[in-house]
Amino acid sequence: MDTPSLSPCPPPRSSCYLPLDPDHTRIFELEAGTPSAPIIGRLVHQAIDDKPYEAISYVWGDALNRRDVVINGVTLYVTANLHGALTAFRHAPSVGTTRRLWADALCINQEDLAERTSQVELMGRIFAGGSRVLAWLGWEEGEEGRQHTLAAMRFIHEFMEDPEAGLRDSRILLRHDPSGASFPGSTLSEEEQGQFQAQTWKWKCIKMFFEIEYFHRAWVVQELGLAREAVMCAAVKPRADDADGIVALHFLDWPLVGRFVTVIDYGAASLVAHLDLLCWITHHTFMVWEVKADGTPACDFLTSMHWTRVLSVTDPRDxxxxxxxxxxxxxxxxxxxxxxxxxxxxxxxxxxxxxxxxxxxxxxxxxxxxxxxxxxxxxxxxxxxxxxxxxxxxxxxxxxxxxxxxxxxxxxxxxxxxxxxxxxxxxxxxxxxxxxxxxxxxxxxxxxxxxHRMETTDFPVMHLAREQAKEHPFWLDSVWKIAFPADEAPGHSALVALEMLSLALSFGIKEADQGVSKAGLNQTFEEHHRSFAAYVMEYHKLWKDSVEAGEGAGCLPSRSMFDSLPVELQKTLRRRADGASDEGFLECMTWPSMCRVxxxxxxxxxxxxxxxxxxxxxxxxxxxxxxxxxxxxxxxxxxxxxxxxxxxxxxxxxxxxxxxxxxxxxxxxxxxxxxxxxxxxxxxxxxx
Known part of the structure; x- marks a missing residue:
C-alpha cells in the first residue's frame, strides 16, 4: 500500500463507502471481462477473517495518470497501474464470473482520515488474512526478444537449480570487459566470448528486474512478508489490435526470489557492486522476516526499520x-x-x-x-x-x-x-x-x-584499466597509510595493525572456532587470514605488473602496501596466501565496510x-x-x-x-x- 495520506481520486460518492465496523474491511468483487472491457465490480463489507480474498500488492504510480472503474454503479478513478493489475487479474468470461480482491485505493475511503488511519493499523492482518498476495510488476512492453522482465523471471528459475554453477559462470563478468580488456596476460577465446555475451544479457535482465519500482516500496515488506502465499506477476501488454484476447500471466514465487537474492548478496557481493545490481534491496525485505531455529524472529523491529530505510515512501511516517x-x-x-x-x-x-x-x-x-x-x-x-x-x-x-x-x-x-x-x-x-x-x-x-569514505567499487582487484577508473585507485594502499603510517609511531607492530585492519573491515572476531563475518561467507578465522593475505598479494601483483609494464602513471602508489611491510611479515603473508583466493575476504568485507571509514x-x-x-x-x-x-x-x-x-x-x-x-x-x-x-x-x- 502506498501512503494513505494521498489520494489519486476525486472525492467519491459516499454511497460507495459506508462506515466500516471494527476489524472489518471491504473486498472488491471484480467482474470477469476481456482486456478491452471496462473494470466493473462492487464493494462488500466483511470481517478480515471471513470469506477468502486475494490481496493486490502494487505501486500506485502517477496520481494524474488515471483510468475509469465502475464501483457499485458509480464511476470512479484509479491510477493506471492499478487499472492494469485489475485488467490482468480478472478472469476471462469463460473462466468465471467474479474475483474477490483487496486493493487499498479501492477498499479504503481515501477521503476519510479516521478510516485510513484505522485501516493502516489493520494492514498487517489484511495481507496475512488473504488466501494469496498478487504482486503486480506491471506490463511487459516490446517484442519477445526485448522482454527483460520475463527473461529475468526465467533466469532466476534456471539459476536456482544450481546456484554454485551460476555464480561460477557469472564471474567471467568480473574478469573481462565488453571491449575484450582483461587481466594482464588473459585473453577471451571464441567460446569465452560467447559465454561473456550470454552472461551479459542475463545479468542485464536481472539488473532491470530489480530496478522495477515495485521492489523499492516500503509497504511491500509487510505485504509480502505476511502473505500465506505470494507470487510475482507480469504479463505482456495486449496489443491494440488484439484487445479482446486473454492476458497470459507469468508467475514467479516470492520465496524463490528470496533464495536467489540471498545467494547473490552473501556469495557475490563483488558482482553486485560491479554490475550495480539492486537485488540487495530486495534481500533487505527478506531479512526483516528471517526467523531463528525455534521460529522466533531473527530480526527485531528496530533493525527491520534500518533495513527498510532504503525503500521509498511518500510519507516518512510510513x-x-x-x-x-x-x-x-x-x-x-x-x-x-x-x-x-x-x-x-x-x-x-x-x-x-x-x-x-x-x-x-x-x-x-x-x-x-x-x-x-x-x-x-x-x-x-x-x-x-x-x-x-x-x-x-x-x-x-x-x-x-x-x-x-x-x-x-x-x-x-x-x-x-x-x-x-x-x-x-x-x-x-x-x-x-x-x-x-x-x-x-x-x-x-x-x-x-x-x-576517505570507502565505496564498494573500491574493493575488487581487477586490471589496471578498471583500477584507474575507480574513485580511489589502489584504495588498500591509502588505507594502510592511515592504519600504519611510516612517519609516525603507530603504537603497534605492523602485524598487529594489519590484523586489526583486516578484522575491522569485515567486522571479524578473534576466536578461531567462530565464523569471522556474519555478512559474508562466514569464513573461519584461518580462512580469513588466508583470503586476506591473498587479497594483499593480488593488489601487490597488480601494482608490480603495472610498474614493470610502465603503465598507470599518476595512479600507482610509489610502492605497494606489501613492499612496505617488514620482510618476516611478507613471508607470513606469502605463506598464508599460497593456494588461497581473495574472494572470501572480499565477500566478507564488502557490505560491512561500505560507506564507512x-x-x-x-x-x-x-x-x-x-x-x-x-x-x-x-x-x-x-x-x-x-x-x-x-x-x-x-x-x-x-x-x-x-x-x-x-x-x-x-x-x-x-x-x-x-x-x-x-x-x-x-x-x-x-x-x-x-x-x-x-x-x-x-x-x-x-x-x-
Whole structure:
C-alpha cells in the first residue's frame, strides 16, 4: 500500500463507502471481462477473517495518470497501474464470473482520515488474512526478444537449480570487459566470448528486474512478508489490435526470489557492486522476516526499520507504520506505537527510540543511527515546522541507509543498564528542548587520522584499466597509510595493525572456532587470514605488473602496501596466501565496510566507523551497548556538573553528540565488558 495520506481520486460518492465496523474491511468483487472491457465490480463489507480474498500488492504510480472503474454503479478513478493489475487479474468470461480482491485505493475511503488511519493499523492482518498476495510488476512492453522482465523471471528459475554453477559462470563478468580488456596476460577465446555475451544479457535482465519500482516500496515488506502465499506477476501488454484476447500471466514465487537474492548478496557481493545490481534491496525485505531455529524472529523491529530505510515512501511516517505487522511491533498485545499522521517524523522517530531505550534498558536503538551529515553540536528546541528535527541519538529512518548494522559478535559492555535515562520532552512541544540521553561508560581513545569514505567499487582487484577508473585507485594502499603510517609511531607492530585492519573491515572476531563475518561467507578465522593475505598479494601483483609494464602513471602508489611491510611479515603473508583466493575476504568485507571509514586513534588502535567520523571524536564503551560508540564533544561546554543518581553525590558528565557505532577489534575481547580491564577512563555522558 502506498501512503494513505494521498489520494489519486476525486472525492467519491459516499454511497460507495459506508462506515466500516471494527476489524472489518471491504473486498472488491471484480467482474470477469476481456482486456478491452471496462473494470466493473462492487464493494462488500466483511470481517478480515471471513470469506477468502486475494490481496493486490502494487505501486500506485502517477496520481494524474488515471483510468475509469465502475464501483457499485458509480464511476470512479484509479491510477493506471492499478487499472492494469485489475485488467490482468480478472478472469476471462469463460473462466468465471467474479474475483474477490483487496486493493487499498479501492477498499479504503481515501477521503476519510479516521478510516485510513484505522485501516493502516489493520494492514498487517489484511495481507496475512488473504488466501494469496498478487504482486503486480506491471506490463511487459516490446517484442519477445526485448522482454527483460520475463527473461529475468526465467533466469532466476534456471539459476536456482544450481546456484554454485551460476555464480561460477557469472564471474567471467568480473574478469573481462565488453571491449575484450582483461587481466594482464588473459585473453577471451571464441567460446569465452560467447559465454561473456550470454552472461551479459542475463545479468542485464536481472539488473532491470530489480530496478522495477515495485521492489523499492516500503509497504511491500509487510505485504509480502505476511502473505500465506505470494507470487510475482507480469504479463505482456495486449496489443491494440488484439484487445479482446486473454492476458497470459507469468508467475514467479516470492520465496524463490528470496533464495536467489540471498545467494547473490552473501556469495557475490563483488558482482553486485560491479554490475550495480539492486537485488540487495530486495534481500533487505527478506531479512526483516528471517526467523531463528525455534521460529522466533531473527530480526527485531528496530533493525527491520534500518533495513527498510532504503525503500521509498511518500510519507516518512510510513517508515514506521508500514511495518506494524512485524511480530515484534506488538508488546503484550498492544502495538508499540499507534499510527498518528499529526506529528512530525522527527517526533515519531524520537518517541519510538525513547520507548525502546526505556523498555529494554539498552542502546540497541542508538546503534542504528546512521547520520547523513555531521550531527548538531548544540542543544536545540523542538520546531513543528522542521520535519526532521530530532536528537543526535535517535535514528532518522527517513535518511537512506548506507551501512550494514554493526552486528559485532563480541559484546563491548553489559547488555543492560538501569542507569540509562532519556530526559526531557519527547512529545515535540514547540519551544521545549529536545530530550537528551544519559549513559555511563569509558573513553577508549581519540581519533587522530582517518581514510576517505570507502565505496564498494573500491574493493575488487581487477586490471589496471578498471583500477584507474575507480574513485580511489589502489584504495588498500591509502588505507594502510592511515592504519600504519611510516612517519609516525603507530603504537603497534605492523602485524598487529594489519590484523586489526583486516578484522575491522569485515567486522571479524578473534576466536578461531567462530565464523569471522556474519555478512559474508562466514569464513573461519584461518580462512580469513588466508583470503586476506591473498587479497594483499593480488593488489601487490597488480601494482608490480603495472610498474614493470610502465603503465598507470599518476595512479600507482610509489610502492605497494606489501613492499612496505617488514620482510618476516611478507613471508607470513606469502605463506598464508599460497593456494588461497581473495574472494572470501572480499565477500566478507564488502557490505560491512561500505560507506564507512578506517581510522587510527592516538594510541595506534585501528578501527572502522561512521562516514561522518572526524579527528577529535572519541571512541567509547557504553554500558547497555554491545557495540563500541563514537561521540563528539559539544561546543561551548565539554562537561557539566549535576546531582548523581542518588541525588547527593556530584558527577561530571561529558556533553556530546552521537556520531555512530564503531569497531575496534583490539578493544573487543570475549567476556571483557568493563573498560577498566583495558585501563580506560570511566565517564558519564550527556548526549544531546
Amino acid at each position: 517508515r514506521v507504520y508500514s511495518l506494524l505487522g512485524h511480530p515484534e511491533a506488538t508488546v503484550d498485545g498492544q502495538l508499540i506505537i499507534k499510527p498518528d499522521y499529526t506529528i512530525t517524523r522527527g517526533v515519531l522517530y524520537t518517541k519510538l527510540a525513547a520507548s525502546f531505550i526505556r523498555r529494554t534498558r539498552n542502546l540497541d536503538a542508538v546503534s542504528l543511527v546512521d547520520h547523513e551529515g555531521d550531527p548538531c553540536l548544540q542543544e536545540r528546541l523542538w520546531d513543528p515546522t522542521d520535519e526532521g528535527r530530532l536528537p543526535s541519538w535517535a535514528p532518522d529512518w527517513h535518511s537512506i541507509n548506507r551501512t550494514t548494522p554493526l552486528d559485532y559478535p563480541i559484546a563491548a559492555a553489559v547488555a543492560e543498564d538501569d542507569w540509562i535515562r532519556v530526559e526531557g520532552d519527547i512529545l515535540g512541544t514547540a519551544g521545549r528542548p529536545l530530550p537528551h540521553l544519559l549513559v555511563r561508560g569509558w573513553v577508549v581513545d581519540e581519533v587522530v587520522a582517518l581514510s 578506517v581510522y587510527r586513534t592516538a594510541s595506534g588502535l585501528v578501527g572502522v566507523g561512521s562516514r561522518v567520523t572526524r579527528p577529535g571524536d572519541i571512541v567509547c564503551r557504553l554500558r547497555g551497548s554491545s557495540a563500541l560508540m563514537m561521540l563528539r564533544r559539544a561546543h561551548g561546554h565539554e562537561t557539566i556538573t549535576r546531582a548523581g543518581v542518588d541525588g547527593k553525590a556530584k558527577e561530571r558528565l561529558v556533553v556530546c553528540a552521537f556520531v555512530g557505532p564503531t569497531v575496534v577489534p583490539a578493544r573487543l575481547k570475549r567476556g571483557i565488558v568493563d573498560g577498566r580491564k583495558f585501563g580506560e577512563e570511566a565517564v558519564a555522558f550527556y548526549i544531546i
